[in-house]
Amino acid sequence: MTLQLSVSPDFSPDHIAGWYVFNTWLQRRLGERIHLELFENFESQRAAIEADRIDLIYANPYDAAMLVRQKGYVALAAPRNLPDEVVIAAPVDSPVQRVEDLRPGTRLAVTSDPAVNLLGMNTLASADLNDGNTSRQMAGSYVLVAKQLVQGKADVGFFLARAYNGLSPVIRRQLKALVTSDIGDVRHVMLAGPRASHLTGPLRELLPAMDAPGSDGGAVLQALGLEGFMAQEAEATEFMIDLMDTLKV
Amino acid sequence: MTDFQEAWLVPGAAERREHRLRHHDGFERTVWTVDHEVPFPDGKLIVSRTDTSGHITHANPAFIEMSGYERDELIGQPHCILRHPDMPAAAYRDLWETVQRGQTWQGHVKNLRKDGAHYWVLATVIPNIRDGVVVGYTSVRRKPSRTQVDACTALYARMRAEELAT
Numbered sequence A: 001m002t003l004q005l006s007v008s009p010d011f012s013p014d015h016i017a018g019w020y021v022f023n024t025w026l027q028r029r030l031g032e033r034i035h036l037e038l039f040e041n042f043e044s045q046r047a048a049i050e051a052d053r054i055d056l057i058y059a060n061p062y063d064a065a066m067l068v069r070q071k072g073y074v075a076l077a078a079p080r081n082l083p084d085e086v087v088i089a090a091p092v093d094s095p096v097q098r099v100e101d102l103r104p105g106t107r108l109a110v111t112s113d114p115a116v117n118l119l120g121m122n123t124l125a126s127a128d129l130n131d132g133n134t135s136r137q138m139a140g141s142y143v144l145v146a147k148q149l150v151q152g153k154a155d156v157g158f159f160l161a162r163a164y165n166g167l168s169p170v171i172r173r174q175l176k177a178l179v180t181s182d183i184g185d186v187r188h189v190m191l192a193g194p195r196a197s198h199l200t201g202p203l204r205e206l207l208p209a210m211d212a213p214g215s216d217g218g219a220v221l222q223a224l225g226l227e228g229f230m231a232q233e234a235e236a237t238e239f240m241i242d243l244m245d246t247l248k249v
Numbered sequence B: 001m002t003d004f005q006e007a008w009l010v011p012g013a014a015e016r017r018e019h020r021l022r023h024h025d026g027f028e029r030t031v032w033t034v035d036h037e038v039p040f041p042d043g044k045l046i047v048s049r050t051d052t053s054g055h056i057t058h059a060n061p062a063f064i065e066m067s068g069y070e071r072d073e074l075i076g077q078p079h080c081i082l083r084h085p086d087m088p089a090a091a092y093r094d095l096w097e098t099v100q101r102g103q104t105w106q107g108h109v110k111n112l113r114k115d116g117a118h119y120w121v122l123a124t125v126i127p128n129i130r131d132g133v134v135v136g137y138t139s140v141r142r143k144p145s146r147t148q149v150d151a152c153t154a155l156y157a158r159m160r161a162e163e164l165a166t
Helices: A015-030 A042-050 A061-071 A114-127 A142-150 A161-167 A194-206 A219-224 A234-247 B061-067 B089-100 B146-165
Strands: A003-007 A034-038 A056-059 A074-079 A086-091 A107-110 A135-138 A156-160 A176-182 A189-190 A229-231 B017-022 B028-033 B046-050 B054-060 B105-112 B118-130 B133-142
Touching: A003 A015, A003 A042, A003 A107, A003 A194, A003 B146, A015 A034, A015 A194, A015 A219, A056 A061, A056 A194, A061 A114, A061 A234, A074 A194, A074 A234, A086 A114, A086 A142, A086 A161, A107 A114, A114 A156, A114 A234, A114 B046, A114 B133, A135 A176, A135 B146, A142 A156, A142 A176, A156 A161, A161 A176, A161 A219, A189 A194, A234 B118, A234 B133, B046 B061, B046 B089, B054 B061, B089 B105, B118 B146
Parallel strands: A003 A034, A003 A056, A107 A135, A107 A156
Antiparallel strands: A056 A189, A074 A189, A074 A229, A086 A156, A086 A176, B017 B028, B046 B054, B046 B133, B105 B118, B118 B133
């Protein structure tokens, strides 16, 4: 049987090749056939999850909640020193200086990243903004979110912080961050589904040791843009899910 | 619970007031307040966990920073160490009755800092259910809107006045 590996579609385009390198490395180290499937958007990945076609996944915290609580996935490891934070940005020449300056009718430029959108909307709640008094303009990538802001088609945009920080200097100069979250407890997590349960033990040993001295995993991590993986206990994942659940209220 | 000490108060703060709080379990505690609000930090979430009896088992850095206590002073203490005398008892009663039914509670809360100042939060408390059993509670506090804070200030003052009158 060939297992299916997937990655939350919020990965940086710079790391596409890295995920193929990771998959090749993983197959060699596990002696398993694994097919990497990268999805262009969250909707198509969600459909694959619903059809039980994904066995290993590097999931964003929002999807991790659903995968663990509803689909029986178990946590293997999480990226070290890489919490998921959100930037809410506006055009650099906008009169808006802080979130509280925003008013009903604000036009939001967003991707379909559910975790970023959840954290973003929670932040806007301090300005009494919600889904009912804002409008959303969907963009296929964070670069396109930035483009909507620069072109004046949106008032503020939601970004995964590392995607915002990875925008080109030319684009960044045309934007300003109103607020950057500092949560620290929310992060992506590598999960194994029921068909990959026999790999749970080996992966829990393998992933955190990728950057150990003498390991050949260091170059793979570099290709992924990760410092390393750390073990992710089940309770740590449950805690993160509880935290995400409070933000959905 | 740790006794509140006047020496902890914001240095030089005017309008120091002493209050006697009576908690749901009959425990009484003297606290001091000063008329000073500390703004909720942008972008942060205050996160804590308690056991099923409400004693703090986890406090994130934002919680420690905003409460004014050290981590060691918080862990093991009942969460009501943050109770401000302006908060109506009915709000806490509703909170506990809701989460003990296994449901999520959300509301605006005025919290008391160690230095007698206060900070407003929009709090969400969720039961931590493991294998079908409630093993504790997670509380996440975020920045509230000023309009909601103003509305709650007025509402809680009315509720508190009614409680004191009965």
